[in-house]
Each structure stands twice: as C-alpha cells, then as structure tokens.
Amino acid sequence: MRRRSGAEHISAPAAALSERTLTVSTHPLQRPGHDPGHDRVIPLGERRTASGDEAAQRLRYPAVIVLCLTQLILVIDNSVVNVALPQIRHALGFSATGLSWVVTSYALVFGGLVLLSGKVGAIIGPRRTLLIGVSIFTVASALGGAATSPAMLIAARVLQGLGAALAAPGVLVLLMSITKPGPQRTRAMSVFVLSIGIGAGLGLVLGGLLTTSLGWEWVMFVNIPVGLVVLAGVRLLVPEAPRAPARLDVGGAVASTIGMTALVYGLINAESQGWASASVLVSFALAVAGLLALVLIERRHLAPVVPLEFFTRMRSAAPLLAMMLIPAGQAGFLYFAALFTQNALGFTPLQTGLSVLPFSAALLVTNLLTSRLVTRHGERIVGSLGMSALLAGLVWMSRIDATDTFASGLLGPFLLLGLGAGLTVAPLTAVIMNQAPPARLGAASSLNQAMQQLGGALGLAVMTTVYGAAAAGAGEAGAIATALTAGVVFPLLALTLFATWARSTTTTR
Structure with a gap:
C-alpha cells in the first residue's frame, strides 16, 4: 500500500480546523509501522506562545536587572528617609512622637498588606500587580516630596507602603x-539579594547626600525617575507569569492584615510606649486574635492566602522562620551602628552613610561568588556558612566600647557581616521559592517578604528595649553593646533551623 504524504495524513477533523491548528506526528513519517494515534493537534496560539518564550529568553538578563531595581527602591525607601528625619521634623513641625510615624506608617502598611497583595497577584497576574504597585509608589513619592504638613507626609508614606506591598511579591514570582x-x-537570586543587601547601606549614603545638598524633599523625589524606569523596563522586558484564577480569600486576607498590622505596630511601638502600655497590649491581643482566625479560615479555604502546608513540616517552615530571624539581627546592627557613629563618634549623616560602605562592598564581592559556591556545594552548606559569619560578626560588634574608633570597633564587624549577608540570603531565598509548589509561588513570595518585615520589626523592638533599659547605667556604648549581645540570639536560631532542616535544591558537583 502506498505510504501517505504528510499533507494526506491530516485527518478530516484537523483539516476542518486547518486555520486554527496544526497536526504533527510524534514519530518520523517515514518510520515503518507509523501509528496515527501518536499524532497531536497543536493550537497555533501555542506556537505563538513558544515564540514569545524564545523572545523572553533573549531578554532574560535585562529583565532580571529591572526586577531587582524594583526591589532595590523598596528596600532603600526606609533607610533613605531615616537619615532625613531631623530635617523633616524641623521643616514640617512634627512632634517627637509624631515623627516616628514617618517610618512606622510605611512598615505597618507594607507588612500588613503584603500577604493580601500576593494573592491578588496570583489572580490578576504578578506583572500587572507589580506595575500597579510601582505606579502607586511613584505617585506617593511625588506627594511626599511636596508635603507641607505632617498629615500629608504620613498619608504619602501610607500610600507608599500600599504600593510597595503590591509590588514586592511579584518581583520574586x-x-x-x-x-x-x-x-x-x-x-x-544573587542579584536579587544584592539589591536587598546594599539597599540599606546605599539608602543611608543617598539620604545623607540628598539631604545635605538638595533638601529632605529629595529623599522622596528620587523615587520618581527610578520608578518611571522600572515601569518602562517591566513593560518592555518582563513577560507575565501564569495566573492562578481562584476565588479571593477575603476572610483570610482580612485576618492576616489585621494580625500582621497589629503585631508590627505593637513591636515597633513597644520600646517608646512600653511593653505593658494599653495600646501595645491591645495590639498584641488583636494580633493573636487575627492570626488564630487566620488559621481557622485557611484550614477550610480551597485557595488560602497563607497556605498552612508551608508550616506543617519543618523542612518548609524552617527556611521561612530563618528568613524572619536573619533581618531581626541585621536591622539591629544597622540601627545601632548609626547610633554609635553619630552619638559616640560625632559623625554627620553623610559620614554615617559612608561608614556602611565596607558592609555593602563585602556583600557585593561575596554575591559575585555565591552562585558558583551554591552550584558546587548547595544552598544548605553555603547558607549555613553565611549565617555563621553573621553570628560571628554580631558577636564581634557586641564587644564595642566607648574607647573604640570606627576602625577598631566597626570596620571588622562590618566586613564580616557583609560577607555573611552575601552568603546567606540568596541560598535561603532559593530554598524557600524552589520548594514551593508552582501554584503557590505567589504565596511563597509574599510570605518571604512578610517574614522579612516581621523580622526587622521584631529584632529592632527587642534590641531597642534592651538598649533603653541599659542606657542609664552603662552609657551609650555600653547600652549598644548590651543590645547587640541580645541580638546574637537571632542569627544563632536561624543557623540552627536552617542547618538542621533545610535541603539544597541545586544539584551539586
């Protein structure tokens, strides 16, 4: 019997759809015993998707840079504002207690809404959510720079927090x-972690430079051109990730937002208002109620905003808990380094920012090597080594006293802490994201961001409380050393959790 040609081999139903589909065989047409049952109908739209994927491959590395630039401006925003707080207070007439809201309003909204935004991103698309978030953040920055009253600036900071919460989860996804x-x-991931690691140090330098040369308004206005670059870059270079259509978990979103906001508020204000104050106790009570309600709701929801399976096994829970504990120690060391340089050494804001450059430089150099180290040795070994360096650096810095200079008291710990940060966060982030099911990437990214916000607030609240209690009898340097000693527990716990339960996802050689 005559062998049929490829054109003749198209079935009647396929021929009827010839304008929409293409029939191909999974076996060579000339193969003896060819079975038409192996033929497959491929929609033309699928071929267009493949072409789009090839284009995305060509644009991958510029896209990575644009996404990491997004993360960088979100991280920089807090530290760049911190340096300008004295000038902001003088210009707008803030009270001593009211000034703290310039920082806490951003953290509260960011930490409280980041879980909800991750769910929204999974439904409408992480790229779209990121674009909306960066747009809001950029507009809010313009409003903040133009603020003429405390209320206007705080409202702008709340809007910035909303934009950051919408944008942040989509970056990792x-x-x-x-x-x-x-x-x-x-x-x-190394570039992503670099953007996080250098953000705090770069923010201090940039904040000092802008405040000194142009005025405090420019710590807000500087976000406008960067935001516009990010918006253009994401539109041109970053394809949309697959969406996960589902019913929005309104109950879980409300419970998580109340719980997160109340907990972050209580932790941030505990030092200034007292751990036993009514407002702090009410905040903690609301946090417990919100988180208990969250657990009850998520156990029954088919598409939960916080998948509880992340916390049912230590293999998945330990990296998330470690991600909370690492920023707890890092936020404390940056905060107290700024206090020591300005209060004990007499540095200006710009000099304080420049003093953190050794930390950023060590982190940059380490990040250039981290990907190769992880490929060779795996995330578990590299991450554990980094956490050990963070622990050693914080212990070293906790030995600081009033006779120390920058060179004798801070330079060595800064270099070791930068080395540790560069080796830690990339492997830790990779483990969290790689072990998440594909349908849960948005939730994993949101939890990753939420844990960092909670960790920073937790560490700073605990360490500043210890600092306040020790300041009266130990002096400035002694109180800082005591607070840093208390902070050693955070990287120690993170190292124990990660080294014990984390599993590498990279094939080593």
Missing part, C-alpha cells in the same frame, strides 16, 4: 518565571 532552575536561577 517573575524572577522564578523567567529563569531556569540551576545556575541561571542562582545567579538571578
């Missing part, structure tokens, strides 16, 4: 979607 597991994704 999109990074995962445009990179392949293995060395490529490890390199992308």
Whole structure:
C-alpha cells in the first residue's frame, strides 16, 4: 500500500480546523509501522506562545536587572528617609512622637498588606500587580516630596507602603518565571539579594547626600525617575507569569492584615510606649486574635492566602522562620551602628552613610561568588556558612566600647557581616521559592517578604528595649553593646533551623 504524504495524513477533523491548528506526528513519517494515534493537534496560539518564550529568553538578563531595581527602591525607601528625619521634623513641625510615624506608617502598611497583595497577584497576574504597585509608589513619592504638613507626609508614606506591598511579591514570582532552575536561577537570586543587601547601606549614603545638598524633599523625589524606569523596563522586558484564577480569600486576607498590622505596630511601638502600655497590649491581643482566625479560615479555604502546608513540616517552615530571624539581627546592627557613629563618634549623616560602605562592598564581592559556591556545594552548606559569619560578626560588634574608633570597633564587624549577608540570603531565598509548589509561588513570595518585615520589626523592638533599659547605667556604648549581645540570639536560631532542616535544591558537583 502506498505510504501517505504528510499533507494526506491530516485527518478530516484537523483539516476542518486547518486555520486554527496544526497536526504533527510524534514519530518520523517515514518510520515503518507509523501509528496515527501518536499524532497531536497543536493550537497555533501555542506556537505563538513558544515564540514569545524564545523572545523572553533573549531578554532574560535585562529583565532580571529591572526586577531587582524594583526591589532595590523598596528596600532603600526606609533607610533613605531615616537619615532625613531631623530635617523633616524641623521643616514640617512634627512632634517627637509624631515623627516616628514617618517610618512606622510605611512598615505597618507594607507588612500588613503584603500577604493580601500576593494573592491578588496570583489572580490578576504578578506583572500587572507589580506595575500597579510601582505606579502607586511613584505617585506617593511625588506627594511626599511636596508635603507641607505632617498629615500629608504620613498619608504619602501610607500610600507608599500600599504600593510597595503590591509590588514586592511579584518581583520574586517573575524572577522564578523567567529563569531556569540551576545556575541561571542562582545567579538571578544573587542579584536579587544584592539589591536587598546594599539597599540599606546605599539608602543611608543617598539620604545623607540628598539631604545635605538638595533638601529632605529629595529623599522622596528620587523615587520618581527610578520608578518611571522600572515601569518602562517591566513593560518592555518582563513577560507575565501564569495566573492562578481562584476565588479571593477575603476572610483570610482580612485576618492576616489585621494580625500582621497589629503585631508590627505593637513591636515597633513597644520600646517608646512600653511593653505593658494599653495600646501595645491591645495590639498584641488583636494580633493573636487575627492570626488564630487566620488559621481557622485557611484550614477550610480551597485557595488560602497563607497556605498552612508551608508550616506543617519543618523542612518548609524552617527556611521561612530563618528568613524572619536573619533581618531581626541585621536591622539591629544597622540601627545601632548609626547610633554609635553619630552619638559616640560625632559623625554627620553623610559620614554615617559612608561608614556602611565596607558592609555593602563585602556583600557585593561575596554575591559575585555565591552562585558558583551554591552550584558546587548547595544552598544548605553555603547558607549555613553565611549565617555563621553573621553570628560571628554580631558577636564581634557586641564587644564595642566607648574607647573604640570606627576602625577598631566597626570596620571588622562590618566586613564580616557583609560577607555573611552575601552568603546567606540568596541560598535561603532559593530554598524557600524552589520548594514551593508552582501554584503557590505567589504565596511563597509574599510570605518571604512578610517574614522579612516581621523580622526587622521584631529584632529592632527587642534590641531597642534592651538598649533603653541599659542606657542609664552603662552609657551609650555600653547600652549598644548590651543590645547587640541580645541580638546574637537571632542569627544563632536561624543557623540552627536552617542547618538542621533545610535541603539544597541545586544539584551539586
């Protein structure tokens, strides 16, 4: 019998759909015993998607840079404002207690809404949510720079927190979607972590420079051109990640927002108002009620905003808990380094920012090596080594006293802490994201961001409370040393959790 040609082999139903589909065989047409049952109908739209994927591959690395620039401006925002607080108070007439809201309003909204925004991103698309968030953040920055009263500036900071909460979860989800597991994704994570690590130090330098040369308003206005670059870059370079249509978990979103906001508020204000004050106790009570309600709601919801399976096994829970504990120690060391340099050494805001450059430089150099180290040794070994360096650096810094200079008291710990940060956060983030099911990437990204916000607030609240209690009898340097000693527990617990339960996701060689 004559062998049929490829054109003749198209079935009647396929021919009827010839304008929409293409029939191909999974076996060569000339193969003896060819089975038409192996033929497959491929929609033309699927071929267009494949072409789009190839284009995305060509644009992958510029896309990674744009996404990491997004993360950078979100991280910088807090530290860049901190340096300008004295000038802001004088210009707008803030009270001593009211001034704290310039910082806490942003953290409260960011930490409280980041879980909800991750769920929204999964439904409408992380790229779209990121674009909306960066747009809100940019507009809010313009309003903040133009503020003429405390209320206007705080409202702008709340709006910035909303924009940051919408944008942040999408960064990691999109990074995962445009990179392949293995060395490529490890390199992308290293750039991502670099943007986080240098953000605080760069923010201090930039804040000091802008405040000194142009005025406090420019710590807000500087976000406008960067935000516009991010918006253009994401539109041109970053493809949308797959969405996960589902019913919005309104109950879980409300419970998580109340719980997170109340907990962050209580932790941030405990030092200034007292741990036993009515407002702090009410905040903690609301936090407990909100988080208990969250657990009850999420156990019954088919598409929960916080998947409880992340916390049912230590293998998945330990990296998330470690991600909360690492920023707890880092936020404390940056805060108290600023106090020591300005109050004990007499540095100006700009000099304080410049003093953190050794930390940022060590982190930068380490990040250039982290991807290769992870590929060779795996996330568990590299991350544990980094956490050990963070622990050693914080112990070293806790030995500071009133006779120390920058060179004798801070330079060595800064270098070691930068080394540790560069080795820690990329492997830790990779473990959290790689072990998450594909349908839960948005939730994992949101939890990753939420844990960092909670950790920073927790660490700073605990360490500043210890500092306040010790200041009267130990003096400035002694109180800082005592607070840093208390902070050693955070990297120690993180190291124990990660080294014991984390599992590498990279194939080592």
